[in-house]
Amino acid sequence: MSDVALDALERRGIGLSVCAVSHAYRGLKALEGIDIEIPPGEVTVVVGPSGCGKSTLLGILGGLVAQEAGEVVLHGDPGADCLNPLTYVFQDFALLPWRSVAGNVSLVLEDHAMDKAARAARVAEVLALTGLTEFADAWPRQLSGGMRQRVGIARALAVRPAVLLMDEPLSALDAQTRDLLLDEFAALIARTGVTTVYVTHNLPEAVRLGHSIVVLGRRPGRVREIIRIDMPLAERRPDDTALMAIEQRLWALLRDDAAEAARELA
Amino acid sequence: MHITRRGVLATSLAAASAPLIGRPARATGMKLRLGLLHTLSPAPFYMAQARGYFEKHGTPVEFVFFDAAQPIAAAAVAGDIDVGVTALTGGFFSLAGRGTLKVIGGGLHEQKGFQLTALVVSKAAFAAGLTNAGKLGGHSFGITQYGSSFHYMLGRIADQGGFDLHSVTLRPLQQIGNMVAAVKTGQVDATMIIASVAKPMADAGEVHIIGWVGDLVPYQITALFAPSRTIDSRMSDLKGFCDAYRQGVADYRRAFLEPKRIAADTDAAIADIRKFIFASDPDGPQKIREGIGWYDDGAALDVADVRAQLAWFAQQGMVKGDIDPEAIIDTRFLPTR
Amino acid sequence: MLQDRRVPFRASGYNPQTYGAISLLTLIATIALWQLAASQGWISTQFASSPEAILQSLRNLYASGELWEHLSASLQRLAIGWVIGTITGIIFGLLLGLFSIARSSGMALVSALFPIPKIALVPLFIIWFGIGEGSKIVTLVFGVFFPTVINTVAGVDAVPRGLIRMGQSFGLRPLSIVAKIVLPGALPSIFAGFRITTATAIVLLVAAEMIGAEHGIGAFVLQAGNLYATDDLLAGIVVLSLLGLCVSFVVGQLERVLLRWR
Numbered sequence: 001m002s003d004v005a006l007d008a009l010e011r012r013g014i015g016l017s018v019c020a021v022s023h024a025y026r027g028l029k030a031l032e033g034i035d036i037e038i039p040p041g042e043v044t045v046v047v048g049p050s051g052c053g054k055s056t057l058l059g060i061l062g063g064l065v066a067q068e069a070g071e072v073v074l075h076g077d078p079g080a081d082c083l084n085p086l087t088y089v090f091q092d093f094a095l096l097p098w099r100s101v102a103g104n105v106s107l108v109l110e111d112h113a114m115d116k117a118a119r120a121a122r123v124a125e126v127l128a129l130t131g132l133t134e135f136a137d138a139w140p141r142q143l144s145g146g147m148r149q150r151v152g153i154a155r156a157l158a159v160r161p162a163v164l165l166m167d168e169p170l171s172a173l174d175a176q177t178r179d180l181l182l183d184e185f186a187a188l189i190a191r192t193g194v195t196t197v198y199v200t201h202n203l204p205e206a207v208r209l210g211h212s213i214v215v216l217g218r219r220p221g222r223v224r225e226i227i228r229i230d231m232p233l234a235e236r237r238p239d240d241t242a243l244m245a246i247e248q249r250l251w252a253l254l255r256d257d258a259a260e261a262a263r264e265l266a
Numbered sequence: 267m268h269i270t271r272r273g274v275l276a277t278s279l280a281a282a283s284a285p286l287i288g289r290p291a292r293a294t295g296m297k298l299r300l301g302l303l304h305t306l307s308p309a310p311f312y313m314a315q316a317r318g319y320f321e322k323h324g325t326p327v328e329f330v331f332f333d334a335a336q337p338i339a340a341a342a343v344a345g346d347i348d349v350g351v352t353a354l355t356g357g358f359f360s361l362a363g364r365g366t367l368k369v370i371g372g373g374l375h376e377q378k379g380f381q382l383t384a385l386v387v388s389k390a391a392f393a394a395g396l397t398n399a400g401k402l403g404g405h406s407f408g409i410t411q412y413g414s415s416f417h418y419m420l421g422r423i424a425d426q427g428g429f430d431l432h433s434v435t436l437r438p439l440q441q442i443g444n445m446v447a448a449v450k451t452g453q454v455d456a457t458m459i460i461a462s463v464a465k466p467m468a469d470a471g472e473v474h475i476i477g478w479v480g481d482l483v484p485y486q487i488t489a490l491f492a493p494s495r496t497i498d499s500r501m502s503d504l505k506g507f508c509d510a511y512r513q514g515v516a517d518y519r520r521a522f523l524e525p526k527r528i529a530a531d532t533d534a535a536i537a538d539i540r541k542f543i544f545a546s547d548p549d550g551p552q553k554i555r556e557g558i559g560w561y562d563d564g565a566a567l568d569v570a571d572v573r574a575q576l577a578w579f580a581q582q583g584m585v586k587g588d589i590d591p592e593a594i595i596d597t598r599f600l601p602t603r
Numbered sequence: 604m605l606q607d608r609r610v611p612f613r614a615s616g617y618n619p620q621t622y623g624a625i626s627l628l629t630l631i632a633t634i635a636l637w638q639l640a641a642s643q644g645w646i647s648t649q650f651a652s653s654p655e656a657i658l659q660s661l662r663n664l665y666a667s668g669e670l671w672e673h674l675s676a677s678l679q680r681l682a683i684g685w686v687i688g689t690i691t692g693i694i695f696g697l698l699l700g701l702f703s704i705a706r707s708s709g710m711a712l713v714s715a716l717f718p719i720p721k722i723a724l725v726p727l728f729i730i731w732f733g734i735g736e737g738s739k740i741v742t743l744v745f746g747v748f749f750p751t752v753i754n755t756v757a758g759v760d761a762v763p764r765g766l767i768r769m770g771q772s773f774g775l776r777p778l779s780i781v782a783k784i785v786l787p788g789a790l791p792s793i794f795a796g797f798r799i800t801t802a803t804a805i806v807l808l809v810a811a812e813m814i815g816a817e818h819g820i821g822a823f824v825l826q827a828g829n830l831y832a833t834d835d836l837l838a839g840i841v842v843l844s845l846l847g848l849c850v851s852f853v854v855g856q857l858e859r860v861l862l863r864w865r
């Protein structure tokens with residue numbers, strides 16, 4: 001990943017407190033009594049069996065789902081240049097097919113007071129950061145899945161987010177692309193120190209990125225355990241035994257729920 | 267409108283067998299289908315039918331009623347009728363010019379002193395000074411269709427009144443009802459409406475009558491015609507038909523047009539006509555009396571007028587090509603004026 | 604009993620292509636055959652003109668300036684009627700596509716009014732909008748409006764909700780979401796509607812020009828019909844058909860440019 005202008009994305013020190021959040025869809029309880037502290041500048045990974053309410057939780061964090069009970073509080077000052085404090089990276093990329101790569105990034109800047117040159121410069125900067133400079137004029141359909149998600153990241157970074165909310169951002173990609181992009185995420189997050197909430201099913205991903213890993217139980221989703229990993233992201237290796245042990249523990253926690261989830265109707 | 271497929275078949279069979287047995291010398295006794303408008307204008311035909319003249323001359327007639335002039339000519343070409351009486355429109359001449367139709371006798375005339383068709387103007391146009399026919403130039407005028415008798419009459423009024431027909435904005439409105447509505451609401455400045463409708467409107471102050479076509483431009487408005495097919499294959503039927511028609515016209519003239527007519531004749535004629543029109547209308551006799559128009563003695567054809575009409579349509583570009591008037595007129599059946 | 608044999612290809616057919624040359628050739632061959640039949644006397648030209656006669660009629664119309672007089676009157680009506688119908692249709696379609704109350708009431712109205720034959724309403728339009736351009740343009744607007752609404756609503760429904768949520772999650776203004784996400788997303792469906800509405804407009808043109816029109820291709824065709832001027836009638840039909848081809852070509856080109864992202 002490019003080194004340009006990384007200093008623009010300096011540590012912002014925004015944290016989130018999730019207090020007693022519950023949610024139900026038409027009587028179906030999805031989340032119950034969730035209390036999580038999301039510390040500034042850290043990656044909080046959320047894992048759990050299918051349907052336990054991970055996406056719902058992320059939606060509540062970003063203000064896209066109105067929770068039934070409890071509240072989410074934002075601490076700290078996002079900074080004057082932050083255009084969208086809570087910013088998503090989507091599993092399906094959510095790119096506009098009728099806009100070029102640059103156009104998709106520019107979209108999220110166009111509603112803000114910013115002159116044309118400044119906007120173009122910002123777009124160029126985040127495209128460089130995500131290695132997309134030469135694809136600026138390409139249509140999304142011309143890009144591979146991995147490149148599309150880079151556009152998703154570039155778009156998120158363009159608004160100078162205080163918190164990145166990522167819902168299985170790599171799950172639509174093939175295994176190799178996923179590994180490559182995962183390393184890039186780790187590097188990017190380490191350097192920018194942006195507070196991140198990362199939802200995944202993939203346990204190697206969880207231990208690769210998470211400072212703390214929130215394990216949700218089956219419906220209604222409750223916090224079963226929060227595991228901390230204090231090793232700096234830059235030092236984590238796939239064959240690290242400590243990390244592998246944590247992965248084993250996570251799997252042990254999830255196995256029964258996952259098996260049950262797999263037996264039920266989607 | 268009454269069209270039978272079997273009738274078409276019978277006619278085409280007759281046509282097909284004609285060359286084999288030669289032109290039939292005597293009446294075939296087969297019914298002749300007459301296409302006509304269901305209005306008062308073909309009254310002599312009603313009288314001839316009611317009085318059995320067609321049977322008497324060996325040619326029983328079946329009436330096939332239409333609600334517009336143009337389709338009568340088309341139906342004759344298509345073989346759905348054997349003879350017709352209608353206004354000579356641009357469409358008629360265009361069909362006749364292809365050798366399919368021939369004018370064989372006279373019909374109703376717009377004649378001085380007969381108030382058949384009123385030239386009416388809207389209140390607004392009248393107030394703005396459109397008070398006589400000569401001032402129609404530059405105004406809008408409602409007609410049914412291009413090439414209709416309304417179009418023709420307006421053209422003749424223009425020639426006579428000395429204004430340019432092209433300066434009139436023609437509004438083709440397809441139906442008479444639309445013309446009435448359009449002039450009443452002032453959407454057109456002027457149009458032509460039959461007396462029975464125009465007079466009450468004028469009395470109610472809805473429109474103004476600024477003249478009568480019969481006074482302005484007298485002419486032969488309808489004529490009797492037959493498709494060449496009928497002339498070729500049913501000559502004597504057609505002759506019998508025309509003789510019966512003449513007798514009907516004679517009765518009609520005696521009942522309505524003779525200066526020294528006998529009231530009993532008129533009443534009998536009205537009773538016969540009412541077998542076909544205004545049958546259940548209590549004002550029927552009155553309407554018939556007021557709507558009577560001119561028929562020439564002997565149902566004579568005004569050949570010069572037919573020529574004049576054809577010439578006008580050709581000059582307007584509505585009838586294409588050089589049509590020889592002689593080729594579309596057959597004077598063997600009825601006298602000429 | 605097993606034998607060695609080559610695996611046969613089984614997936615042929617069911618994949619029709621359009622070869623431009625064949626399409627063109629078919630048209631030309633049809634016209635040539637028609638002309639041949641006419642000049643050989645196989646068909647009577649009394650009431651069915653030959654292509655040559657139609658061409659001659661077109662030439663005369665062109666030379667006399669009448670063609671342009673009629674065509675410009677019709678094109679003006681088509682353009683005004685279609686544009687008004689399309690713009691109002693898209694606006695209504697967006698409202699119906701985006702707001703529950705508008706959808707509930709609007710869809711009921713649209714479903715009730717869409718199937719009525721516009722031609723039957725022409726006399727009413729004349730009373731309401733006058734005999735001049737008003738009633739003609741309203742006839743076209745009416746014919747164009749409903750299919751546009753229906754296609755726009757379908758297009759809005761087809762916009763992935765995820766894209767709209769993306770826009771909301773980045774704090775885009777509602778108007779930006781409509782203009783930059785909903786409208787472009789609905790555009791393919793709206794364009795599919797254009798193909799229908801341009802053809803509908805040409806069909807309705809004849810009905811609209813039936814009453815009170817001095818000029819216009821539709822009026823000309825009717826007039827030729829009234830006068831049994833077969834050559835002119837068919838020449839008018841040819842003009843209408845060419846007009847349809849041109850319009851569909853323009854729509855196709857516009858689609859290629861505006862929807863090139865597909």
Ligand SMILES: Nc1ncnc2c1ncn2[C@@H]1O[C@H](COP(=O)(O)OP(=O)(O)OP(=O)(O)O)[C@@H](O)[C@H]1O
Nearest residue numbers: 025026030048049050051052053054055056057266
């Ligand atoms: N819009 C909705 N309406 C009704 N029920 C919903 C809705 N969204 C989610 N649910 C239900 O709520 C529960 C939690 O859904 P959610 O998508 O948050 O789970 P998840 O943990 O993200 O699952 P996955 O791992 O499959 O993505 C599920 O049972 C789901 O079926």
Ligand SMILES: [Mg+2]
Nearest residue numbers: 054055056167
């Ligand atoms: Mg999910």
